[in-house]
Amino acid sequence: MMKPQKGRAPIREVKEFEEEVLQIDRVTRVVKGGRRLRFRATVVIGNKKGKVGVGIGKSTEVAGAISKAVAQAKKNLIVVPMAGQTIPHRIAVKFKSARILLMPAIPGTGLKAGGSVRKVIELSGIKDIMGKCIGSPNRLNNSQAAIEALKLLKPIPWLKNASVEAVKSKEEAPEGHPAQQNNRKPFHKKPAGQKPAAPKAPAAAQKQNKAE
Numbered sequence: 001m002m003k004p005q006k007g008r009a010p011i012r013e014v015k016e017f018e019e020e021v022l023q024i025d026r027v028t029r030v031v032k033g034g035r036r037l038r039f040r041a042t043v044v045i046g047n048k049k050g051k052v053g054v055g056i057g058k059s060t061e062v063a064g065a066i067s068k069a070v071a072q073a074k075k076n077l078i079v080v081p082m083a084g085q086t087i088p089h090r091i092a093v094k095f096k097s098a099r100i101l102l103m104p105a106i107p108g109t110g111l112k113a114g115g116s117v118r119k120v121i122e123l124s125g126i127k128d129i130m131g132k133c134i135g136s137p138n139r140l141n142n143s144q145a146a147i148e149a150l151k152l153l154k155p156i157p158w159l160k161n162a163s164v165e166a167v168k169s170k171e172e173a174p175e176g177h178p179a180q181q182n183n184r185k186p187f188h189k190k191p192a193g194q195k196p197a198a199p200k201a202p203a204a205a206q207k208q209n210k211a212e
Contacts, residue, residue: 017045018123022116023139041065042140045073046123053077054143081155085127088156095145097136102149105130116143
């Protein structure tokens, strides 16, 4: 049996999904012998590439509840249709006492949402969106409402086909083709001491000066 070499740290496996604990609650259940105390954990996982899920786990220990919640979240993963870095269209969803409103935004807007909805959207990979929680402040209901809203989104076929065709044309184009080059003109900064050139006078004014 080979012994581990000294001075080397153990190799850690790269996780496919990132985990975020939304809430940990203490729950009790009354039975014949008394009360049973357990912990309930609400966890959201996602790969920031369009997959996200929410799970709930209960156990007598916090670590056990989190592991159960992660296992359940992996079973409830959904694929989020995206239009670039935002969602395809506006959507409003009511789940129990929670109401969620999600609206697409232009690039550079960022995540304009709060609470558990922000964490669900962030782990799904959406970068530009505006969201609002209208109703219950319950994190569990809001996170499940956000999942329902993302699940009901409809993709835009022409946008997806256009992006795929653009990538194919760029890959199939020969070297030096304008499709593989950046269309922006290079920016040349002028030296600090150089003065801008004076504008040229019109041709009629130049002839009049020569005649004089």
